Amino acid sequence: MTNFRTFILRLAAAFGLPWLCLIVLPAIHYQQLTPVAYDKDKDGLDGYFPQAPINGQGQLVYISEGCNQCHTQMIRPIQLGLDGWYKGWGQDQEARPATPARPNVLRDYLGERYALLGIQRIGPDLANFGWRAPSATALYQHLYSPRSVHDWSTMPAYTGLFKLQKIQGPISEGAVKLPKKFAPPAGYEVVPTQEAKQLVEYLLSLKKDYPVPGQGAAVAASPAKK
C-alpha cells in the first residue's frame, strides 16, 4: 500500500512540476505584464509600441498554405546562459539593417492578428526575412520552384499560387523568370496569382527589428560574436 502511495505521489510530481513551471508560472507572469514606454534618451523614441505592420491578406495566404509548419518567426532569447541568439545572427546577407537584429520579445507580436511563431525549423527563420529578401521576382521563382534556386531544397513547390497560361502577344510583365530546365513549354508563361502577390508582399514586410524599450540599447552595447 505504501508503495502504491509513493508511486502515485511521484507520478503526480512528475506531471505536476512541469505543469507548474511551464504553464502556471508563465501564465501568472505574463498576465501581469504592463506596457513599457520608450525612453527618448536611451531608445531614441517616445511613446509605446509600434504597430505590427503585417496584418494583410498575405498573412492569411501564409497560414492557408501552411508555411508556418516549416518556418518560424521567432528569434530565441538567451536563456540560462545558452545562446539562442547572437548579435548579427541572420544578418550575413547584404541588405543588413543599420540596427542589429535582436531576440524577439512579446511586444513584437502585439497587434498581430495571428502570431506565427511556428513550431519547427525545417526552413530558415523568417522573422527578419524582409531584410535579406531578394527581389520580388526572385521570390516568385523560389515559391514556384524552390529547386530552381537551390537544387537541394526540400521546400514544396507552390505551383498552385501561379497560373500557367498561353502567351498572347508579348510576354506578360509579371511572368516568372525560370532557368531553362524549369521553364514552361514553349508558347506558355507562368504568372503569379493575386495570392502569390499578397504573399510576397507579406514576406518582404517581415522585419522584427525595431528597438524595444531598454533592450534596443542593451543589444547595441553587447559585444558581437562571430
Ligand code: HEC
Ligand atoms: C516542408 C517544409 C517547408 C514548407 C511547408 C515551406 N518551406 Fe520555405 N523553405 C523550406 C526549406 C527547407 C528552405 C531552405 C531551402 C531553400 O531555400 O529552398 C526554405 C526556404 C524558404 C525561403 C528562403 C529563406 C531564406 O532565408 O533565404 C523563403 C522566403 C520561404 N522558404 C518561404 C516559404 C513560404 C512563403 C512558404 C509557404 C507558401 C514555405 N516557405 C513553405 C521548407 C519549407
